[in-house]
Amino acid sequence: MRADLLDRLLVTLAVRLRAFSVCRIQRGWQLGFSPFEAITVHYVLRGTGSLRVGDGPWQAFAPHSVIVVPARLSHALGEPEEVRGAARAEDHCSLHGDGLVSFMAGDGTPDTLLVCGQISASHDGALGLFELFQSPMIQAFAPDAPLRGTFELMLAEVAAPSLGTQAMTELLMKQCLIVVLRRHFLGGDDTSPLLKALQEPKLARAVIAVLEHPGVPYSVDSLATLAGMSRTSFAVRFGEVFGQGPMDFVQKVRLRIAARLLTATDLPVKVIASSVGYASRSAFSRVFETTYGLSPSDFRSFGGGDEVEPERVEGFGQARSTTDLEP
Template sequence: MTATSHDRLLTALVVHLHSTSVCSIGQGWRLAFAPFETITVHHVLSGSGSVQVGNDPPMPYTPGSVILVPPRLGHVVGDAGAEAREVSAEDHCGPFADGLAAFTAGTTPETLLLCGSIPAPHGQILGVFDLLRDASVGMPAGDVGHGVFDLMRAEVAAPGIGTAAITEALMKACLVTLLRARLRLVDRGLLQSPLPGDPRLARAALTVLEKPGAPHTVASLAERAGMSRASFADHFARVLGSGPMEFVQSVRLRAAARLLQTTDLPLKAVASAVGYADPSSLSRAFRVTYGMDLTSYRNLGDQAWSGPPGVEPREPSPVTGNFQGGEEKCEPSD
């Protein structure tokens, strides 16, 4: 399946992130990671240094930074000094806790990273990450971002049963916080739009993503974009492959699928939350896209996924590149 720009934007904040490893890098050392097929995410719990991706110039990081590395690009993390010793992460891998791997360079930790991977469910990187052609180092702002890092540090300091699940949830929360901040910067015209060519469309799309249940119309979204109704509708369809109201419906249906999958809210409440007058109206639209009614979808339980039928998440290849089916294939280094 080839995801359209429309589909990619809809999944912008659906983050399928998997916690994979903890990296400890000593002063005067660097870890080199081979290219992976997934996006690599490093959360810097402590330490300062730099990350160099491919042949690009090194980028500095500090505690609280989030490093994003696109697929199929090798990268080196650690001490930026010219005399630093560089070792392969794959050759310095051992167990950490609860199925996570540990990568170690040097003896006295200077940099501590919590690492994960973002798989590509459709064979492509979706949403905002579809635009990740260059590596980036960002820092989630606000109390939520800072609080999540404090919780990560506490869990890594005392790991045990459930560490993988806890760190994965915290990393996802941190990443969504970072994405939300980026989208709002786009909304204010401070970053390039995640929609090709026109940040005005991003303002309208963000309005729908943040408030899917609001009474959106082509006229209201055009006003949000600062465009005439006709120009907005035409440009939106050309860029995203569907009209504005088709986009609104898709966002609402995905929101409904998530609520059905993760809550026991009455169907009337689900319909109201996503902008439908009643469960019957929602169910008719839902059946067209998902091939079943609301109750049947809810009864799927853990098998449900908030995407249209025929689109299943692909099992990720973790950041180490050496795992399959969650089993560790690397051996501890000497």
Template sequence: MSSLVGSLSPTMKPTLDHLLTAIDADPHVFSVCRIQAGWRMTFPVFQVATVHFVLRGAGHFQIGMRPATSFAAPSVLIVPAGESHWVGETGDQAKVRDAADQCALLGDGLVEFTAGSGDGDTLMLCGALTAPHHGALNFLDLLQAPVATDAVTNCIPGSVFDAMTNEIANAGLGTQAMCQALMKQGLIALLRGRWAGSDHGELLAHALHHPRLSRAIAVVIENPAAGHTVESLASLAGMSRASFSDHFSRAFGQSPIDFVQKARLRIAARLLRGTDLPIKVIAQSVGYAGPRPFSRAFLAAYGHSPSGYRDMAKSDEFKLLPQPDSPRGV
């Protein structure tokens, strides 16, 4: 978080703190899952988002018809509402068990689901994220689910996983409440880790005051190459085109399309400074059809061509100056 906080103005730091506490990340921990090697546990379609904290083991994770993703403990798996999913072994040889087929009461309201003998090569603590309250920021909107993420690289303390494992091993009075508190801590740390090192923290902090716009902002930041239009962003915000444009312009002092272009160029500038990717690849990764239109837009925004900006960024003089993350007018 230090790199993100350090880049914010003093007046914005409290706002970002409020944003982290205002998101809707109140999980309801409902089960412990144990999956033996060679087995696959399938889950029904839930009407709320599902979260699995992987405390031990490794395997694969698939949502709906999407490609399966590998994972290894410690990690976090997040499934959007309305999606079926499974966790465990891939391939036709895997033995399959529905989560509810073999279950037992573990203690203090927790249910234990088992696939296999019960020894459980993979151990998970599972919870559900309730629908956001009116006006609250949706955790999954900001994080962009579905997610299968390594916990260490996303700044979730190992002590969170250790404490979860200890609670499960000694289940009793207060275990469910403790696990829910630990899961919320982990989710907040996960979101904070996704923002750390990002140059969009201040913009996302502004979204605290405009929660209906937060999803559109997050989608642009997470996927700048998509063909964003005012209509598509308005739909994400649950607003009409005219209302969305008006609210967005008044909130951020620019039109939605201006914001999309500036966000793309801002990400491109970071890639030019921090990677050796070809300019053509960078152009495509931020939504430009080719290097020529990208170069024209970049030159107009930063006063340098992409190659000139990259060369300048390598100089010792540039490293001593505040880095121009933002296009002109942002």
């Protein structure tokens, strides 16, 4: 993949990664999760185990691994064989600290410790590309890798939660996720749907143009011309590779950039709408509210509109009590 496309893509992948739980698993136990609408990302801070998604095979993970589980699939973490017990996350939920909840499998000292987050169910920050993840992904980092310190900082934060623990953990999780994506893109894995999607030079030319100049009045015809393809061939191939139409992609890019401008600048909504290619503020506001559930002004007022109370995380009930984490 061309380096300029990767750089632009990583900048645009401003995904909202929300830290929401700490998972503690005793050796010989399994911790099961019901399907989420959101993509789940687990960070293994300590211990070993295996992951199973749906009825698929068990896949081993080691300390300092990042595990990405596709949306709308159940999954389990823990021992694949000789299981002493199994627990459902929603049935073993307690408050942990500073906006995090705790899930426990086992009745003793946990051997495996993970901190877990979710990527917004809409995936708008990822321009829809995360929808191409249909299989789980496990990325392990060597014990002497530069990110080792990041995992140790996450462990320290969740071991002694305090004011700002959730915010700090989210920043550390995002750092690891960016490195995982970079490895995913540059690793040369021909089976990767994301890699396939972005390694076609003709499509890449159109994608770079949209990322670089989102306010241009694009059409399928103009994008096809940029790609050096006929309109029909371009539209069909773009849909096959990206799982969405060219103009759907354009709109997601525009809205994502607009969302970032709303929260990072004081530019008037009308100016932001024009800069990303909308003819009027009203047209922009209608599309934005349909996508994000808030008007542009409310989105700005709420700092991005992504605040979620712990007890409202999809699939989990009311958290019950505070449980101290074994360091």
